[in-house]
Protein backbone atom coordinates (compact mmCIF):
# COMPACT_ATOMS: atom_id res chain seq x y z
CA UNK A 1 0.00 0.00 0.00
CA UNK A 2 2.89 2.35 0.78
CA UNK A 3 4.10 2.06 -2.82
CA UNK A 4 0.64 2.86 -4.13
CA UNK A 5 0.49 5.96 -1.93
CA UNK A 6 4.00 6.99 -3.05
CA UNK A 7 2.86 6.60 -6.65
CA UNK A 8 -0.14 8.85 -5.96
CA UNK A 9 2.01 11.49 -4.28
CA UNK A 10 4.54 11.44 -7.13
CA UNK A 11 1.91 11.86 -9.82
CA UNK A 12 -0.04 14.68 -8.20
CA UNK A 13 0.63 17.30 -10.91
CA UNK A 14 -0.13 14.96 -13.78
CA UNK A 15 -3.54 14.23 -12.23
CA UNK A 16 -4.45 17.88 -12.32
CA UNK A 17 -3.47 18.38 -15.93
CA UNK A 18 -5.45 15.29 -16.94
CA UNK A 19 -8.48 16.37 -14.91
CA UNK A 20 -8.39 19.68 -16.81
CA UNK A 21 -8.92 17.78 -20.07
CA UNK A 22 -11.92 15.97 -18.60
CA UNK A 23 -13.38 19.24 -17.34
CA UNK A 24 -12.90 20.87 -20.76
CA UNK A 25 -15.69 18.82 -22.31
CA UNK A 26 -19.05 20.65 -21.96
CA UNK A 27 -21.12 17.52 -21.24
CA UNK A 28 -24.34 19.35 -20.32
CA UNK A 29 -26.99 16.65 -20.43
CA UNK A 30 -29.95 19.04 -20.27
CA UNK A 31 -29.13 20.89 -23.50
CA UNK A 32 -29.94 19.10 -26.80
CA UNK A 33 -27.27 21.14 -28.61
CA UNK A 34 -24.65 19.55 -26.35
CA UNK A 35 -25.50 15.96 -27.27
CA UNK A 36 -22.28 15.64 -29.28
CA UNK A 37 -20.23 16.92 -26.35
CA UNK A 38 -21.92 14.52 -23.95
CA UNK A 39 -21.02 11.67 -26.31
CA UNK A 40 -17.44 12.97 -26.58
CA UNK A 41 -17.25 12.97 -22.79
CA UNK A 42 -18.51 9.39 -22.65
CA UNK A 43 -15.79 8.48 -25.15
CA UNK A 44 -13.15 10.36 -23.17
CA UNK A 45 -14.26 8.52 -20.02
CA UNK A 46 -14.04 5.13 -21.72
CA UNK A 47 -10.61 5.89 -23.24
CA UNK A 48 -9.39 6.90 -19.79
CA UNK A 49 -10.86 3.76 -18.24
CA UNK A 50 -8.91 1.70 -20.78
CA UNK A 51 -5.73 3.72 -20.12
CA UNK A 52 -5.87 3.09 -16.38
CA UNK A 53 -6.12 -0.64 -16.98
CA UNK A 54 -9.81 -1.58 -16.92
CA UNK A 55 -11.04 -4.23 -19.34
CA UNK A 56 -14.20 -4.79 -21.38
CA UNK A 57 -14.64 -1.03 -21.51
CA UNK A 58 -17.58 -0.01 -23.65
CA UNK A 59 -20.34 2.49 -24.28
CA UNK A 60 -23.86 1.21 -23.81
CA UNK A 61 -26.22 3.22 -25.93
CA UNK A 62 -29.57 4.26 -24.48
CA UNK A 63 -32.46 6.31 -25.86
CA UNK A 64 -30.60 9.22 -24.21
CA UNK A 65 -26.93 9.68 -23.41
CA UNK A 66 -24.63 6.65 -23.25
CA UNK A 67 -23.70 4.64 -20.19
CA UNK A 68 -20.00 3.81 -19.86
CA UNK A 69 -19.02 0.43 -18.43
CA UNK A 70 -15.67 -1.13 -17.60
CA UNK A 71 -14.33 -3.73 -15.18
CA UNK A 72 -11.35 -5.42 -13.61
CA UNK A 73 -12.15 -8.90 -12.40
CA UNK A 74 -8.71 -10.22 -11.57
CA UNK A 75 -9.25 -10.98 -7.87
CA UNK A 76 -11.23 -14.22 -7.75
CA UNK A 77 -12.75 -14.82 -4.34
CA UNK A 78 -12.41 -11.18 -3.31
CA UNK A 79 -15.44 -8.86 -2.99
CA UNK A 80 -16.67 -6.90 -6.00
CA UNK A 81 -17.17 -3.15 -5.90
CA UNK A 82 -19.63 -1.48 -8.25
CA UNK A 83 -18.41 2.09 -8.63
CA UNK A 84 -21.00 4.58 -9.92
CA UNK A 85 -20.53 8.17 -11.02
CA UNK A 86 -21.85 10.63 -13.61
CA UNK A 87 -19.95 12.39 -16.37
CA UNK A 88 -22.70 14.85 -17.26
CA UNK A 89 -22.85 18.34 -15.79
CA UNK A 90 -25.37 21.10 -15.19
CA UNK A 91 -25.80 24.09 -17.52
CA UNK A 92 -23.50 27.05 -16.82
CA UNK A 93 -25.82 30.05 -17.00
CA UNK A 94 -25.51 32.80 -15.89
CA UNK A 95 -22.20 32.74 -17.74
CA UNK A 96 -21.27 36.35 -16.89
CA UNK A 97 -20.92 35.45 -13.21
CA UNK A 98 -18.05 33.01 -13.83
CA UNK A 99 -14.65 34.40 -12.91
CA UNK A 100 -12.95 32.03 -15.33
CA UNK A 101 -14.58 30.17 -18.25
CA UNK A 102 -16.54 27.13 -17.00
CA UNK A 103 -14.86 24.73 -19.43
CA UNK A 104 -11.30 26.02 -19.04
CA UNK A 105 -10.39 24.58 -15.66
CA UNK A 106 -8.34 27.09 -13.69
CA UNK A 107 -6.44 26.56 -10.45
CA UNK A 108 -6.65 29.40 -7.91
CA UNK A 109 -5.66 29.15 -4.24
CA UNK A 110 -5.53 25.37 -4.17
CA UNK A 111 -8.92 24.97 -5.82
CA UNK A 112 -9.76 23.95 -9.37
CA UNK A 113 -12.60 25.96 -10.90
CA UNK A 114 -14.76 24.48 -13.66
CA UNK A 115 -18.26 23.12 -14.24
CA UNK A 116 -18.13 19.49 -13.06
CA UNK A 117 -15.08 20.01 -10.83
CA UNK A 118 -16.98 18.75 -7.76
CA UNK A 119 -20.19 17.41 -9.36
CA UNK A 120 -19.11 14.89 -10.43
CA UNK A 121 -16.16 14.60 -12.83
CA UNK A 122 -13.53 15.54 -10.24
CA UNK A 123 -14.78 12.88 -7.86
CA UNK A 124 -15.07 10.25 -10.60
CA UNK A 125 -11.55 11.10 -11.70
CA UNK A 126 -10.33 10.69 -8.13
CA UNK A 127 -11.36 7.03 -8.31
CA UNK A 128 -9.85 6.63 -11.78
CA UNK A 129 -6.50 7.73 -10.36
CA UNK A 130 -6.83 5.46 -7.31
CA UNK A 131 -7.56 2.51 -9.62
CA UNK A 132 -4.69 3.50 -11.89
CA UNK A 133 -2.27 3.71 -8.96
CA UNK A 134 -3.04 0.09 -8.00
CA UNK A 135 -2.94 -1.25 -11.54
CA UNK A 136 0.13 0.66 -12.73
CA UNK A 137 2.09 0.30 -9.53
CA UNK A 138 1.43 -3.28 -8.48
CA UNK A 139 -0.35 -4.71 -11.52
CA UNK A 140 -3.52 -5.61 -9.65
CA UNK A 141 -6.38 -4.42 -7.46
CA UNK A 142 -7.19 -6.06 -4.10
CA UNK A 143 -10.85 -6.31 -5.15
CA UNK A 144 -12.89 -6.90 -8.26
CA UNK A 145 -14.23 -3.71 -9.69
CA UNK A 146 -17.03 -2.74 -12.02
CA UNK A 147 -17.36 0.88 -13.10
CA UNK A 148 -20.61 2.33 -14.40
CA UNK A 149 -20.90 5.97 -15.41
CA UNK A 150 -23.98 7.71 -16.70
CA UNK A 151 -24.53 10.88 -18.68
CA UNK A 152 -28.03 11.64 -17.45
CA UNK A 153 -27.83 12.05 -13.68
CA UNK A 154 -28.51 15.76 -13.85
CA UNK A 155 -31.66 15.09 -15.85
CA UNK A 156 -33.06 12.36 -13.62
CA UNK A 157 -31.29 9.13 -14.66
CA UNK A 158 -34.27 7.95 -16.73
CA UNK A 159 -32.37 5.41 -18.81
CA UNK A 160 -29.98 4.13 -16.18
CA UNK A 161 -32.84 2.72 -14.11
CA UNK A 162 -33.89 0.53 -17.03
CA UNK A 163 -30.30 -0.51 -17.65
CA UNK A 164 -29.87 -1.59 -14.04
CA UNK A 165 -33.15 -3.51 -14.14
CA UNK A 166 -32.09 -5.34 -17.30
CA UNK A 167 -28.50 -6.08 -16.25
CA UNK A 168 -28.52 -7.68 -12.82
CA UNK A 169 -25.80 -10.16 -13.73
CA UNK A 170 -23.48 -7.65 -15.33
CA UNK A 171 -23.74 -5.35 -12.30
CA UNK A 172 -23.73 -8.02 -9.58
CA UNK A 173 -21.51 -6.80 -6.76
CA UNK A 174 -21.06 -6.82 -3.00
CA UNK A 175 -21.11 -3.09 -2.47
CA UNK A 176 -21.79 0.09 -4.44
CA UNK A 177 -19.27 2.91 -4.00
CA UNK A 178 -20.20 6.48 -4.96
CA UNK A 179 -18.39 9.78 -4.62
CA UNK A 180 -20.96 12.39 -5.62
CA UNK A 181 -21.60 14.24 -2.37
CA UNK A 182 -19.89 16.65 -0.02
CA UNK A 183 -17.87 16.46 3.19
CA UNK A 184 -19.56 18.07 6.18
CA UNK A 185 -16.96 20.88 6.13
CA UNK A 186 -13.32 21.45 5.29
CA UNK A 187 -11.31 19.18 7.60
CA UNK A 188 -14.45 17.21 8.51
CA UNK A 189 -14.62 14.20 6.18
CA UNK A 190 -17.93 12.38 6.14
CA UNK A 191 -19.89 9.40 5.00
CA UNK A 192 -23.40 10.05 3.73
CA UNK A 193 -26.00 7.50 4.84
CA UNK A 194 -29.16 9.03 3.41
CA UNK A 195 -30.28 11.10 0.42
CA UNK A 196 -33.56 12.86 -0.15
CA UNK A 197 -35.80 11.87 -3.04
CA UNK A 198 -37.42 14.20 -5.53
CA UNK A 199 -40.67 14.82 -7.42
CA UNK A 200 -40.68 17.62 -9.99
CA UNK A 201 -43.69 19.21 -11.68
CA UNK A 202 -44.58 21.96 -14.12
CA UNK A 203 -47.83 23.81 -13.43
CA UNK A 204 -49.50 25.59 -16.34
CA UNK A 205 -52.36 28.01 -15.82
CA UNK A 206 -54.43 29.28 -18.75
CA UNK A 207 -56.97 32.04 -18.28
CA UNK A 208 -58.04 33.17 -21.72
CA UNK A 209 -57.38 32.52 -25.43
CA UNK A 210 -55.02 35.45 -25.66
CA UNK A 211 -53.46 38.25 -23.62
CA UNK A 212 -55.95 40.98 -22.77
CA UNK A 213 -55.92 44.74 -22.30
CA UNK A 214 -55.98 45.02 -18.52
CA UNK A 215 -58.08 48.19 -18.63
CA UNK A 216 -60.72 46.89 -21.00
CA UNK A 217 -61.01 43.44 -19.35
CA UNK A 218 -59.50 43.92 -15.88
CA UNK A 219 -62.09 42.85 -13.30
CA UNK A 220 -63.99 40.57 -15.65
CA UNK A 221 -61.70 37.52 -15.70
CA UNK A 222 -59.25 35.80 -13.38
CA UNK A 223 -55.59 36.70 -13.82
CA UNK A 224 -53.42 33.56 -14.35
CA UNK A 225 -50.46 35.10 -12.55
CA UNK A 226 -52.64 35.84 -9.56
CA UNK A 227 -54.23 32.40 -9.60
CA UNK A 228 -50.83 30.75 -9.85
CA UNK A 229 -49.61 32.76 -6.87
CA UNK A 230 -52.72 31.73 -4.93
CA UNK A 231 -52.18 28.05 -5.76
CA UNK A 232 -48.53 28.23 -4.75
CA UNK A 233 -49.35 30.04 -1.54
CA UNK A 234 -51.55 27.08 -0.58
CA UNK A 235 -48.56 24.72 -0.67
CA UNK A 236 -46.92 25.71 2.61
CA UNK A 237 -48.20 27.33 5.76
CA UNK A 238 -46.42 30.08 7.64
CA UNK A 239 -44.62 27.62 9.86
CA UNK A 240 -43.00 26.00 6.82
CA UNK A 241 -45.19 22.93 6.83
CA UNK A 242 -46.31 21.52 3.48
CA UNK A 243 -50.11 21.55 3.24
CA UNK A 244 -50.57 18.91 0.51
CA UNK A 245 -53.05 16.41 1.94
CA UNK A 246 -51.30 13.28 3.16
CA UNK A 247 -47.82 14.66 2.42
CA UNK A 248 -46.36 13.63 5.79
CA UNK A 249 -48.15 10.25 6.06
CA UNK A 250 -45.08 8.14 5.34
CA UNK A 251 -42.35 10.40 6.70
CA UNK A 252 -39.97 8.46 8.88
CA UNK A 253 -39.47 10.50 12.03
CA UNK A 254 -35.94 11.34 13.07
CA UNK A 255 -34.71 9.21 15.92
CA UNK A 256 -33.63 10.80 19.18
CA UNK A 257 -30.11 9.36 18.66
CA UNK A 258 -29.90 10.88 15.20
CA UNK A 259 -30.95 14.31 16.44
CA UNK A 260 -28.45 14.07 19.30
CA UNK A 261 -25.62 13.07 16.94
CA UNK A 262 -26.37 15.97 14.59
CA UNK A 263 -26.32 18.45 17.47
CA UNK A 264 -22.71 17.46 18.07
CA UNK A 265 -21.59 18.27 14.52
CA UNK A 266 -19.56 21.46 14.12
CA UNK A 267 -22.40 23.43 12.56
CA UNK A 268 -22.36 27.20 12.94
CA UNK A 269 -25.80 28.54 12.14
CA UNK A 270 -24.73 32.21 12.20
CA UNK A 271 -21.94 31.53 9.70
CA UNK A 272 -24.29 29.46 7.53
CA UNK A 273 -26.77 32.33 7.39
CA UNK A 274 -23.98 34.77 6.60
CA UNK A 275 -22.49 32.58 3.87
CA UNK A 276 -25.91 32.34 2.21
CA UNK A 277 -26.54 36.07 2.50
CA UNK A 278 -30.00 35.40 3.97
CA UNK A 279 -31.51 38.05 6.28
CA UNK A 280 -33.03 35.22 8.35
CA UNK A 281 -33.20 31.47 7.95
CA UNK A 282 -36.62 29.91 7.43
CA UNK A 283 -37.93 26.37 7.68
CA UNK A 284 -40.33 24.01 9.35
CA UNK A 285 -40.99 24.94 12.96
CA UNK A 286 -39.67 22.48 15.50
CA UNK A 287 -36.60 21.39 13.56
CA UNK A 288 -33.02 22.61 13.37
CA UNK A 289 -31.48 23.68 10.07
CA UNK A 290 -29.64 20.38 9.63
CA UNK A 291 -32.81 18.46 10.44
CA UNK A 292 -34.73 20.53 7.91
CA UNK A 293 -32.35 19.89 5.02
CA UNK A 294 -31.33 16.33 5.82
CA UNK A 295 -34.34 14.72 7.42
CA UNK A 296 -37.49 16.64 6.51
CA UNK A 297 -39.33 16.92 3.19
CA UNK A 298 -39.89 20.26 1.55
CA UNK A 299 -41.73 22.02 -1.26
CA UNK A 300 -39.89 24.52 -3.46
CA UNK A 301 -40.82 26.80 -6.36
CA UNK A 302 -37.93 26.45 -8.80
CA UNK A 303 -39.13 28.92 -11.40
CA UNK A 304 -41.96 31.24 -12.39
CA UNK A 305 -43.00 32.61 -15.74
CA UNK A 306 -45.89 34.88 -16.52
CA UNK A 307 -46.95 38.10 -18.13
CA UNK A 308 -44.88 41.14 -18.82
CA UNK A 309 -41.38 41.13 -17.32
CA UNK A 310 -39.55 43.48 -19.68
CA UNK A 311 -38.42 47.01 -18.98
CA UNK A 312 -41.07 49.61 -18.36
CA UNK A 313 -44.76 48.87 -17.89
CA UNK A 314 -47.31 47.10 -20.01
CA UNK A 315 -50.97 46.98 -19.04
CA UNK A 316 -51.86 43.39 -19.78
CA UNK A 317 -53.64 40.39 -18.33
CA UNK A 318 -51.52 37.43 -19.44
CA UNK A 319 -53.26 34.47 -21.02
CA UNK A 320 -50.95 31.98 -19.30
CA UNK A 321 -48.66 31.56 -16.32
CA UNK A 322 -46.27 28.75 -15.47
CA UNK A 323 -44.33 27.46 -12.48
CA UNK A 324 -41.72 24.75 -12.01
CA UNK A 325 -42.01 23.20 -8.57
CA UNK A 326 -40.41 20.30 -6.77
CA UNK A 327 -40.63 18.40 -3.56
CA UNK A 328 -37.67 16.84 -1.76
CA UNK A 329 -38.73 13.62 -0.10
CA UNK A 330 -37.39 11.66 2.83
CA UNK A 331 -37.69 7.98 3.75
CA UNK A 332 -40.30 6.41 3.46
CA UNK A 333 -42.16 8.81 1.16
CA UNK A 334 -42.93 7.35 -2.24
CA UNK A 335 -42.54 9.69 -5.26
CA UNK A 336 -45.50 8.13 -7.11
CA UNK A 337 -47.81 8.51 -4.16
CA UNK A 338 -46.65 12.07 -3.47
CA UNK A 339 -47.13 12.92 -7.16
CA UNK A 340 -50.75 11.78 -6.97
CA UNK A 341 -51.36 13.68 -3.76
CA UNK A 342 -49.84 16.80 -5.30
CA UNK A 343 -51.97 16.59 -8.46
CA UNK A 344 -55.11 16.02 -6.39
CA UNK A 345 -54.29 18.94 -4.11
CA UNK A 346 -53.70 21.32 -7.02
CA UNK A 347 -57.05 20.28 -8.48
CA UNK A 348 -58.60 20.95 -5.11
CA UNK A 349 -57.22 24.43 -4.59
CA UNK A 350 -57.43 25.64 -8.20
CA UNK A 351 -60.43 27.88 -8.91
CA UNK A 352 -62.77 27.09 -11.82
CA UNK A 353 -61.89 30.42 -13.45
CA UNK A 354 -58.78 29.03 -15.19
CA UNK A 355 -57.50 25.80 -16.70
CA UNK A 356 -54.73 24.26 -14.64
CA UNK A 357 -52.57 21.38 -15.85
CA UNK A 358 -49.75 19.68 -13.98
CA UNK A 359 -47.02 17.77 -15.80
CA UNK A 360 -44.72 15.45 -13.92
CA UNK A 361 -41.03 15.63 -14.71
CA UNK A 362 -38.06 13.69 -13.35
CA UNK A 363 -37.53 12.46 -9.83
CA UNK A 364 -36.18 9.73 -7.64
CA UNK A 365 -36.74 7.85 -4.43
CA UNK A 366 -35.16 8.77 -1.12
CA UNK A 367 -32.47 6.45 0.21
CA UNK A 368 -31.22 5.51 3.66
CA UNK A 369 -28.91 2.82 4.95
CA UNK A 370 -27.84 1.51 8.32
CA UNK A 371 -24.30 2.65 8.80
CA UNK A 372 -23.17 -0.19 11.00
CA UNK A 373 -22.66 -2.40 7.93
CA UNK A 374 -19.06 -3.61 7.48
CA UNK A 375 -18.54 -1.83 4.15
CA UNK A 376 -19.37 1.53 5.69
CA UNK A 377 -17.00 0.76 8.54
CA UNK A 378 -14.30 -0.14 5.98
CA UNK A 379 -14.85 3.22 4.31
CA UNK A 380 -14.51 4.91 7.69
CA UNK A 381 -11.07 3.37 8.17
CA UNK A 382 -9.96 4.35 4.66
CA UNK A 383 -11.12 7.94 5.09
CA UNK A 384 -9.33 8.17 8.42
CA UNK A 385 -6.10 7.12 6.74
CA UNK A 386 -6.56 9.43 3.75
CA UNK A 387 -7.71 12.50 5.67
CA UNK A 388 -6.09 11.95 9.06
CA UNK A 389 -9.50 12.05 10.77
CA UNK A 390 -12.35 9.60 11.14
CA UNK A 391 -15.48 10.60 9.19
CA UNK A 392 -18.70 11.91 10.67
CA UNK A 393 -21.96 10.36 9.51
CA UNK A 394 -24.25 12.72 7.62
CA UNK A 395 -27.41 12.71 5.63
CA UNK A 396 -27.66 14.93 2.55
CA UNK A 397 -30.51 17.00 1.18
CA UNK A 398 -29.62 16.32 -2.47
CA UNK A 399 -30.75 13.37 -4.57
CA UNK A 400 -29.02 10.68 -6.61
CA UNK A 401 -31.94 8.75 -8.11
CA UNK A 402 -30.09 5.55 -8.98
CA UNK A 403 -28.92 4.84 -5.42
CA UNK A 404 -32.29 3.44 -4.34
CA UNK A 405 -32.54 1.58 -7.65
CA UNK A 406 -29.22 -0.15 -6.91
CA UNK A 407 -30.49 -1.02 -3.44
CA UNK A 408 -33.80 -2.41 -4.69
CA UNK A 409 -32.59 -4.15 -7.83
CA UNK A 410 -29.19 -5.45 -6.78
CA UNK A 411 -29.82 -5.81 -3.03
CA UNK A 412 -26.41 -4.40 -2.19
CA UNK A 413 -25.38 -1.74 0.33
CA UNK A 414 -24.00 1.57 -0.91
CA UNK A 415 -21.15 3.59 0.54
CA UNK A 416 -21.31 7.31 -0.24
CA UNK A 417 -17.96 8.90 0.34
CA UNK A 418 -17.90 12.41 -1.11
CA UNK A 419 -15.03 14.90 -1.07
CA UNK A 420 -16.84 18.00 -2.29
CA UNK A 421 -17.54 20.88 0.10
CA UNK A 422 -20.91 22.55 0.72
CA UNK A 423 -19.57 25.88 -0.59
CA UNK A 424 -18.15 24.52 -3.83
CA UNK A 425 -20.94 26.03 -5.96
CA UNK A 426 -22.34 22.86 -7.49
CA UNK A 427 -25.01 23.83 -10.08
CA UNK A 428 -23.94 27.49 -9.67
CA UNK A 429 -21.34 29.82 -11.22
CA UNK A 430 -17.71 29.22 -10.15
CA UNK A 431 -18.03 25.55 -9.27
CA UNK A 432 -14.75 24.33 -7.77
CA UNK A 433 -13.04 21.46 -6.02
CA UNK A 434 -10.47 21.71 -3.25
CA UNK A 435 -7.32 20.06 -4.58
CA UNK A 436 -6.11 18.81 -1.20
CA UNK A 437 -9.45 17.01 -0.75
CA UNK A 438 -9.06 15.66 -4.29
CA UNK A 439 -5.58 14.39 -3.47
CA UNK A 440 -6.47 12.93 -0.08
CA UNK A 441 -9.54 11.45 -1.73
CA UNK A 442 -7.38 9.55 -4.22
CA UNK A 443 -5.37 8.10 -1.35
CA UNK A 444 -8.49 7.30 0.68
CA UNK A 445 -10.09 5.63 -2.37
CA UNK A 446 -6.99 3.54 -3.02
CA UNK A 447 -7.02 2.45 0.63
CA UNK A 448 -10.79 1.89 0.50
CA UNK A 449 -10.40 -0.86 -2.10
CA UNK A 450 -7.98 -2.63 0.23
CA UNK A 451 -10.25 -2.20 3.24
CA UNK A 452 -13.24 -3.54 1.30
CA UNK A 453 -11.12 -6.52 0.25
CA UNK A 454 -10.79 -7.43 3.94
CA UNK A 455 -14.55 -7.41 4.62
CA UNK A 456 -15.85 -10.85 5.52
CA UNK A 457 -18.96 -11.72 3.51
Ligand code: BES
Nearest residue numbers: 119153154155156180181182396398399
Ligand atom coordinates in the same frame (compact mmCIF):
# COMPACT_ATOMS: atom_id res chain seq x y z
N1 BES B 1 -24.41 15.15 -6.71
C1 BES B 1 -25.72 15.69 -6.72
C2 BES B 1 -26.58 15.25 -5.56
C3 BES B 1 -26.04 15.59 -4.20
C4 BES B 1 -25.73 16.91 -3.88
C5 BES B 1 -25.85 14.62 -3.26
C6 BES B 1 -25.22 17.21 -2.65
C7 BES B 1 -25.37 14.91 -2.02
C8 BES B 1 -25.03 16.22 -1.73
C9 BES B 1 -26.40 15.30 -8.01
O1 BES B 1 -25.58 15.51 -9.13
C10 BES B 1 -27.61 16.17 -8.22
O2 BES B 1 -27.47 17.34 -8.41
N2 BES B 1 -28.80 15.55 -8.24
C11 BES B 1 -30.02 16.21 -8.59
C12 BES B 1 -30.96 15.10 -8.98
C13 BES B 1 -32.07 15.46 -9.91
C14 BES B 1 -31.64 16.16 -11.14
C15 BES B 1 -32.90 14.24 -10.23
C16 BES B 1 -30.56 17.00 -7.43
O3 BES B 1 -30.36 16.65 -6.27
O4 BES B 1 -31.21 18.02 -7.70
Ligand code: MN
Nearest residue numbers: 086119120180
Ligand atom coordinates in the same frame (compact mmCIF):
# COMPACT_ATOMS: atom_id res chain seq x y z
MN1 MN C 1 -23.71 14.75 -8.80
Ligand code: MN
Nearest residue numbers: 119154426427
Ligand atom coordinates in the same frame (compact mmCIF):
# COMPACT_ATOMS: atom_id res chain seq x y z
MN1 MN D 1 -25.67 17.66 -9.63
